[in-house]
Amino acid sequence: MDRFDLSFLHLRFLDIVDIILVAIIIYYLYNLIRGTIAVNIVLGLIIIYLVYIVTEQLHMRLLSNILGGFVSVGFLALIIVFQQEIRRFLLLIGKNAALHRNKIWETFIPGNKEAENINIPAIKHIIEACKTMQHSRTGALIVFAKYFDDQYYQNTGEAIDGFISKRLIESIFKKNSPLHDGAMVISEGKIKCASCILPVSDNIKLPAQYGLRHRAGIGITELSDAVAVIVSEETGQLAYAKQGRVRMDVTYEDLEKLLIRDI
Numbered sequence: 541m542d543r544f545d546l547s548f549l550h551l552r553f554l555d556i557v558d559i560i561l562v563a564i565i566i567y568y569l570y571n572l573i574r575g576t577i578a579v580n581i582v583l584g585l586i587i588i589y590l591v592y593i594v595t596e597q598l599h600m601r602l603l604s605n606i607l608g609g610f611v612s613v614g615f616l617a618l619i620i621v622f623q624q625e626i627r628r629f630l631l632l633i634g635k636n637a638a639l640h641r642n643k644i645w646e647t648f649i650p651g652n653k654e655a656e657n658i659n660i661p662a663i664k665h666i667i668e669a670c671k672t673m674q675h676s677r678t679g680a681l682i683v684f685a686k687y688f689d690d691q692y693y694q695n696t697g698e699a700i701d702g703f704i705s706k707r708l709i710e711s712i713f714k715k716n717s718p719l720h721d722g723a724m725v726i727s728e729g730k731i732k733c734a735s736c737i738l739p740v741s742d743n744i745k746l747p748a749q750y751g752l753r754h755r756a757g758i759g760i761t762e763l764s765d766a767v768a769v770i771v772s773e774e775t776g777q778l779a780y781a782k783q784g785r786v787r788m789d790v791t792y793e794d795l796e797k798l799l800i801r802d803i
């Protein structure tokens with residue numbers, strides 16, 4: 541039984557909490573980088589670190605000094621290399637901590653139901669516009685952002701700040717409209733801007749047939765808590781992207797439910 545004596549570990553209750561918290565953080569970080577090129581970077585860093593430890597133990601001074609140089613700036617290098625992932629991680633924490641995301645609290649906030657209802661006529665306009673664009677095979681990329689972030693949107697597009705209407709959406713994406721290229725961003729109940737260039741997803745697991753429109757729609761949902769609706773010019777299919785994942789062939793009924801839930 542001596543073999544199972546773990547008393548030398550001196551584990552306190554707080555140590556167990558500590559380990560669980562670190563495991564949760566690692567799990568969330570892994571979920572954020574899963575399927576992206578960042579996984580290869582992490583593997584590269586782990587390999588460098590392991591080789592460094594081995595060369596240290598074997599007193600291979602030249603190699604261990606070179607690798608030691610990398611390891612000593614490791615933390616700073618990690619922040620620079622993973623700035624997008626760190627940003628996503630912080631957004632995830634902030635998003636989950638935000639009071640308005642907590643469904644239990646929402647039921648106690650007066651006026652919250654009315655806020656939901658304000659969105660419904662806008663959602664109807666969006667769905668009607670998607671129907672027309674789907675039938676006419678007009679490509680479209682509509683992003684719904686909870687927090688309007690200039691860094692991603694306004695800097696690259698045209699500010700509009702207009703009320704959501706079926707005809708406005710259709711005319712923006714009409715093939716010969718000057719604003720049809722790029723994404724339209726809806727936030728705070730308004731069409732904030734159009735023709736925005738979004739960050740394109742570098743997820744290596746995405747099917748090869750996904751072109752730039754789909755990759756841009758997925759990309760913005762990887763980096764922020766926005767959701768995106770994509771109308772394919774090629775197939776007329778509707779797609780819905782959220783948190784870096786995409787759902788293809790979405791029906792109008794599903795789209796309505798998803799938008800009511802997410803925006």
Ligand SMILES: Nc1ncnc2c1ncn2[C@@H]1O[C@H](COP(=O)(O)OP(=O)(O)OP(=O)(O)O)[C@@H](O)[C@H]1O
Pocket residue numbers: 679680681720721722723736737738739740749750751752753754755756771772773774775
């Ligand atoms: N970074 C970007 N941000 C926003 N929109 C983009 C971006 N890159 C490309 N687009 C839009 O995607 C269009 C090109 O779509 P592409 O054919 O490559 O995509 P797709 O995913 O195959 O979609 P489709 O099924 O509509 O062809 C461009 O005309 C432009 O409007």
